[in-house]
Amino acid sequence: MSKFCPFCGEELVESAKFCKNCGEKLEVNTFKEDNRINPTQGYNPPQIKKSHNLALIAGYICAFLIPIFGIIIGIYLVSRKDSDTAKRHGKYVIAVSFFITFLSFLAQIRFM
Numbered sequence: 001m002s003k004f005c006p007f008c009g010e011e012l013v014e015s016a017k018f019c020k021n022c023g024e025k026l027e028v029n030t031f032k033e034d035n036r037i038n039p040t041q042g043y044n045p046p047q048i049k050k051s052h053n054l055a056l057i058a059g060y061i062c063a064f065l066i067p068i069f070g071i072i073i074g075i076y077l078v079s080r081k082d083s084d085t086a087k088r089h090g091k092y093v094i095a096v097s098f099f100i101t102f103l104s105f106l107a108q109i110r111f112m
């Protein structure tokens with residue numbers, strides 16, 4: 001029936017208000033223990049999807065502005081196995097990138 005100090009792990013008597021080892025106050029020890037566990041559990045899958053969305057947007061922007069980066073990001077998106085949306089848009093990004101590259105080649109030929 002003993003409890004443990006959340007700060008140093010020292011075994012304490014049930015009625016203790018302060019840790020006899022490190023001197024920390026113990027009245028909210030259950031809350032503090034929860035707070036300590038939460039940050040390690042904070043890695044959740046939705047953040048990965050969010051990064052895909054960022055890559056999608058970056059892919060389309062690059063497809064128009066810097067087609068070679070659009071192709072690279074498009075290949076990255078197509079290679080994602082965990083997101084069908086990323087795969088589908090990756091193909092579009094690559095297609096747009098090639099189209100813009102083709103147009104810029106045409107423009108260069110005209111100006112030469």
Ligand SMILES: [Zn+2]
Pocket residue numbers: 005006007008009010019020021022023024
């Ligand atoms: Zn302690």
